[in-house]
Amino acid sequence: MTTPAPAAAAVPGTLGVAVVGYSFMGKAHSNAWRNVNAFYPTPRVTQQLLVGRDATQVDDAAARFGWAESSTDWREMLERDDIHIVDICAPGHLHAELAIAALEADKHVIVEKPLANSVAEAELMVAAAVAARSRGVQSMVGFNYRRLPALALARTLISDGRVGDVRQIRVSYLQDWLADERAAMSWRLRKASAGSGALGDLASHAVDQVAFLLGDPVASVSGTVNTFVTERPGPAGLEQVTVDDAAWATLRLASGAVASLEVSRFATGRKNSLQIEIYGSRGGLRFDLEHLNELQYFDSGTPAELQGYSKILVTEPSHPYLGAWWPAGHTLGWDHTFTSQAADFLTAIDSGTPTSPSFEDGLATQRVLAAVEASAAQAGTAVAPA
Numbered sequence: 001m002t003t004p005a006p007a008a009a010a011v012p013g014t015l016g017v018a019v020v021g022y023s024f025m026g027k028a029h030s031n032a033w034r035n036v037n038a039f040y041p042t043p044r045v046t047q048q049l050l051v052g053r054d055a056t057q058v059d060d061a062a063a064r065f066g067w068a069e070s071s072t073d074w075r076e077m078l079e080r081d082d083i084h085i086v087d088i089c090a091p092g093h094l095h096a097e098l099a100i101a102a103l104e105a106d107k108h109v110i111v112e113k114p115l116a117n118s119v120a121e122a123e124l125m126v127a128a129a130v131a132a133r134s135r136g137v138q139s140m141v142g143f144n145y146r147r148l149p150a151l152a153l154a155r156t157l158i159s160d161g162r163v164g165d166v167r168q169i170r171v172s173y174l175q176d177w178l179a180d181e182r183a184a185m186s187w188r189l190r191k192a193s194a195g196s197g198a199l200g201d202l203a204s205h206a207v208d209q210v211a212f213l214l215g216d217p218v219a220s221v222s223g224t225v226n227t228f229v230t231e232r233p234g235p236a237g238l239e240q241v242t243v244d245d246a247a248w249a250t251l252r253l254a255s256g257a258v259a260s261l262e263v264s265r266f267a268t269g270r271k272n273s274l275q276i277e278i279y280g281s282r283g284g285l286r287f288d289l290e291h292l293n294e295l296q297y298f299d300s301g302t303p304a305e306l307q308g309y310s311k312i313l314v315t316e317p318s319h320p321y322l323g324a325w326w327p328a329g330h331t332l333g334w335d336h337t338f339t340s341q342a343a344d345f346l347t348a349i350d351s352g353t354p355t356s357p358s359f360e361d362g363l364a365t366q367r368v369l370a371a372v373e374a375s376a377a378q379a380g381t382a383v384a385p386a
Contacts, residue, residue: 006114015043015081016084018085019049019050028305029342030050030065047068048067052072054072055057083107085345088112090118092195095115096116103139107137108137110341110345114195115359115365115366132323140359152321154287156370157228158214160281166214169213169279171259175270175273178245178266181232192242197243197247198263208361214257216372219253223249225372226247247262272290283299296309296310
């Protein structure tokens with residue numbers, strides 16, 4: 001079923017966009033497509049089609065988010081000449097089928113992270129992306145935190161040698177929305193739909209940031225996971241939780257650097273805290289998503305009596321991504337990352353340049369997550385009694 005809104009028709013010369021999913025991520029991506037042409041000199045886009053399972057809800061979301069039409073049949077968009085970009089914000093178990101079908105239909109595809117629910121699915125998606133790329137069709141995985149100006153600046157400082165040789169990196173991503181054991185069951189707590197819990201939801205961002213900031217492949221992994229609440233109230237009574245609530249890992253990188261990782265949806269009092277600490281031979285960097293316009297920088301070359309972490313307010317037009325937005329000193333928010341992400345994808349489509357992060361990058365992250373799960377499946381060494 002397709003329901004046209006009052007102002008429907010696609011505009012000639014623009015790229016028509018379809019988003020699959022209208023909930024949390026669908027809303028964030030819809031906001032990005034609505035705003036991208038107002039801030040970035042990219043190809044023009046039309047918010048053509050919003051796709052979802054529930055006809056009433058997707059109609060309502062389409063009207064609220066600015067879409068010309070809504071539909072409950074995702075296969076319809078594959079046949080339409082006015083749909084050029086497919087943006088997949090559906091649960092993870094649908095990513096592979098949707099993305100492969102869209103790529104084979106020569107639609108440019110962006111997929112929310114993590115790329116898939118398994119390495120096998122991700123490999124199939126990469127194969128489809130490689131084949132489509134030979135026909136000029138682009139694909140990208142949506143790790144939006146790469147578009148945070150502070151983290152993009154951190155990457156530049158690292159690559160410019162401002163912190164020297166990186167030896168250690170600590171990454172934690174902590175939330176508390178499941179800390180209440182009475183919180184209801186959802187698709188994110190079922191392995192069949194989500195693939196994993198905090199591991200795929202949060203650790204995927206953490207692992208991608210290690211790759212993004214350092215450009216240093218993960219060589220080996222040691223990890224563990226835990227489920228603190230094993231049952232949740234669902235529509236038909238208590239249901240078994242089949243994913244992890246938290247995960248911990250040590251990542252040894254190809255360069256010899258070591259990254260420690262901790263993610264949890266049970267960290268009471270932490271709302272959305274992605275914290276990154278980088279320690280190098282010449283300095284250090286610190287970042288917290290709950291203070292996303294700030295980057296802490298330590299320069300060991302400073303005289304001892306003046307040493308200490310300094311706060312960089314990352315709001316200057318010369319900082320990454322800021323030139324598209326507001327005057328100096330005016331901060332950005334979480335939602336701006338999706339608009340900048342859409343702009344980068346449109347630029348890649350227009351220029352034919354490689355996307356970042358690519359499906360191959362998404363597969364690399366998927367392999368690390370799988371290694372954490374494999375390590376966790378092995379019993380740890382018991383501590384001898386006193």
